[in-house]
Amino acid sequence: xxxxxxxxxxxxxxxxxxxxxxxxxxxxxxxxxxxxxxxxxxxxxxxxxxxxxxxxxxxxxxxxxxxxxxxxxxxxxxxxxxxxxxxxxxxxxxxxxxxxxxxxxxxxxxxxxxxxxxxxxxxxxxxxxxxxxxxxxxxxxxxxxxxxxxxxxxxxxxxxxxxxxxxxxxxxxxxxxxxxxxxxxxxxxxxxxxxxxxxxxxxxxxxxxxxxxxxxxxxxxxxxxxxxxxxxxxxxxxxxxxxxxxxxxxxxxxxxxxxxxxxxxxxxxxxxxxxxxxxxxxxxxxxxxxxxxxxxxxxxxxxxxxxxxxxxxxxxxxxxxxxxxxxx
Amino acid sequence: xxxxxxxxxxxxxxxxxxxxxxxxxxxxxxxxxxxxxxxxxxxxxxxxxxxxxxxxxxxxxxxxxxxxxxxxxxxxxxxxxxxxxxxxxxxxxxxxxxxxxxxxxxxxxxxxxxxxxxxxxxxxxxxxxxxxxx
Numbered sequence: 001x002x003x004x005x006x007x008x009x010x011x012x013x014x015x016x017x018x019x020x021x022x023x024x025x026x027x028x029x030x031x032x033x034x035x036x037x038x039x040x041x042x043x044x045x046x047x048x049x050x051x052x053x054x055x056x057x058x059x060x061x062x063x064x065x066x067x068x069x070x071x072x073x074x075x076x077x078x079x080x081x082x083x084x085x086x087x088x089x090x091x092x093x094x095x096x097x098x099x100x101x102x103x104x105x106x107x108x109x110x111x112x113x114x115x116x117x118x119x120x121x122x123x124x125x126x127x128x129x130x131x132x133x134x135x136x137x138x139x140x141x142x143x144x145x146x147x148x149x150x151x152x153x154x155x156x157x158x159x160x161x162x163x164x165x166x167x168x169x170x171x172x173x174x175x176x177x178x179x180x181x182x183x184x185x186x187x188x189x190x191x192x193x194x195x196x197x198x199x200x201x202x203x204x205x206x207x208x209x210x211x212x213x214x215x216x217x218x219x220x221x222x223x224x225x226x227x228x229x230x231x232x233x234x235x236x237x238x239x240x241x242x243x244x245x246x247x248x249x250x251x252x253x254x255x256x257x258x259x260x261x262x263x264x265x266x267x268x269x270x271x272x273x274x275x276x277x278x279x280x281x282x283x284x285x286x287x288x289x290x291x292x293x294x295x296x297x298x299x300x301x302x303x304x305x306x307x308x309x310x311x312x313x314x315x316x317x318x319x320x321x322x323x324x325x326x327x328x
Numbered sequence: 329x330x331x332x333x334x335x336x337x338x339x340x341x342x343x344x345x346x347x348x349x350x351x352x353x354x355x356x357x358x359x360x361x362x363x364x365x366x367x368x369x370x371x372x373x374x375x376x377x378x379x380x381x382x383x384x385x386x387x388x389x390x391x392x393x394x395x396x397x398x399x400x401x402x403x404x405x406x407x408x409x410x411x412x413x414x415x416x417x418x419x420x421x422x423x424x425x426x427x428x429x430x431x432x433x434x435x436x437x438x439x440x441x442x443x444x445x446x447x448x449x450x451x452x453x454x455x456x457x458x459x460x461x462x
Contacts, residue, residue, distance in 0.1 A: 285387075288413055293372055293384045295413050300387040306347040306364035307338040315340070 067174040072107060074098045096177050109177035109190065111139065111147065113169060118181050119144055120151035131236070137181075138189040141235050194234045201225050238262070329354060333396060333403040333411075335368060336361065345369050348388060348407060350396050365392045368410060386410055 047055075057064075060083035064073060076097040079086055088095055096107040111119075119137065122128045123144065134144045157164055179190040202225050210216045222229040231240050241262070245255050285298035300306075314320060330353040335346040337358060346368040349361035366389060372382035393416055397403070403411060405420060412419040419425075 285385075287383070289381065290413065292381065294375075294381045296383050296385045297414055298385070298387045300366050300389045302363055302365045302389040302392040305387055305389060306349075306367055307345065309360050313340060 067171065069174065072096065072098075072175055072177055074107070076100045107177055109179045110172060111143075111190065112173060112178050112180045115179060115181040116147045116151060119147045123148045124152070131238075134193055135236055135239060137187055138191070138193055139179075140191055140193050140195070143191075194236055194239070196230055196234050199225075199227055201227055331362065331396070331399075331401040333365075333393070333401050333407045335404070335406060343371065345371075348393075348410070350392075350401055353402075363392065363396075365389045365396070386413065388414060390414055390416065 063078075063083075064075075067073070072095065074095070074097060076094050076099075077086055077088060078084065086094075093106060096109075097103060097105065098107050099105055115137070119133055119139065122133045123130060130141060130144050130148070133139075134141045137144075139147075154164065179188050182188060204225075206224055208224055217229075218231075219229040222233075227233065231237060234240065242255075242259070245258065250258075282299070285296045288295045288297060315322075331350060332353045333348065333350055334357075336349045336351070337344055337346055339345040347361075347364050348366035348368055350363045350365060351359070351361035355361075367385075367387045369385040372384050374382050388410070393411060393414070397411075397416065403417070408417055408420045411417045
């Protein structure tokens with residue numbers, strides 16, 4: 001639809017002539033009278049938040065523009081008024097609190113590249129178990145497994161001549177708290193490796209009448225909820241056993257012997273499990289996907305395989321009930 | 329007499345199951361064979377979790393199958409197809425082979441003319457033939 005012009009705005013032949021000639025003062029006055037400016041007084045002038053921010057970022061906030069070797073630079077670790085770096089202990093949680101108003105949020109540390117390389121070397125080259133490396137370096141089982149997988153991918157890429165962008169890794173190591181590998185001193189704890197995930201079964205309330213004379217432990221509580229007790233459900237139950245033995249009065253030889261015995265049993269169980277899985281795979285057969293179907297291919301033995309000859313189907317045999325006898 | 333590797337039908341109406349048998353060519357289909365070396369269930373079973381393709385079962389004594397092939401027993405096309413799944417034989421009718429044949433038979437159809445490109449289509453498809461797995 002064409003724009004509708006108000007009747008008095010349509011330029012007539014006389015107004016066209018007016019447009020071509022310079023405006024007379026009387027005409028300007030007329031135009032002003034139809035448009036009045038606001039007479040509200042202006043509010044008190046305050047510096048806008050934007051200008052405050054820019055004065056801060058160009059002044060004391062300029063330290064945050066570049067990452068340092070010192071580690072993470074969060075606002076919380078600077079004094080609020082003087083903008084001087086506060087003298088905090090290296091273990092202070094304020095150093096890893098990026099948001100000053102959210103004290104419960106802690107920046108989690110990342111593994112240094114050397115540490116990740118060491119994990120890969122221990123698992124893939126030296127052949128240590130993931131469980132052992134996890135316990136020694138205080139890195140969770142899942143993280144050790146992930147590091148090994150990703151390092152393998154990285155090495156494959158390097159071998160294939162692919163370009164690897166290490167800039168981000170280097171930048172992250174400067175900007176986040178980092179767990180370094182330490183050879184001499186005690187290894188820095190990266191995370192709690194014994195974290196027990198909250199099982200949904202444990203969230204219900206249970207009221208169990210128990211005789212006072214009865215000893216009710218967390219093993220019994222676990223049974224009540226249908227869960228394994230925490231001592232065996234944690235990722236590293238063997239560490240609990242070792243600790244318990246250390247607290248008992250046992251000689252070192254005795255403890256080593258016990259540990260070796262446990263390891264032997266565990267290896268036996270592992271071998272048994274693998275054999276069982278292999279047998280199961282043989283029975284189920286290998287599956288080939290081709291065309292519209294999956295084909296389950298199994299090995300048979302001539303003489304035992306096949307439908308038998310000379311035995312008719314028992315469909316017409318006497319005594320067989322041919323109709324359904326009950327309805328579910 | 330020619331010895332064939334073929335299927336013998338068992339099972340009820342509309343629920344066929346087959347024995348993979350070694351038999352003389354001129355004997356009846358379901359007569360007693362020289363040897364039974366496997367079974368084939370052509371009815372696809374839907375997957376247990378409901379995801380993916382349905383499954384067909386084949387059971388085969390591969391050692392005996394190799395022996396009978398080695399002494400000149402002739403597999404039928406169907407048995408050839410089943411054996412190629414086990415890697416005992418190259419597929420007789422690979423999909424690329426059939427496509428090439430179709431494009432050769434009807435070059436006036438739009439799909440085949442696109443593939444042909446002045447007789448090169450056959451050569452291209454020939455190069456896509458799967459390599460021997462046996």
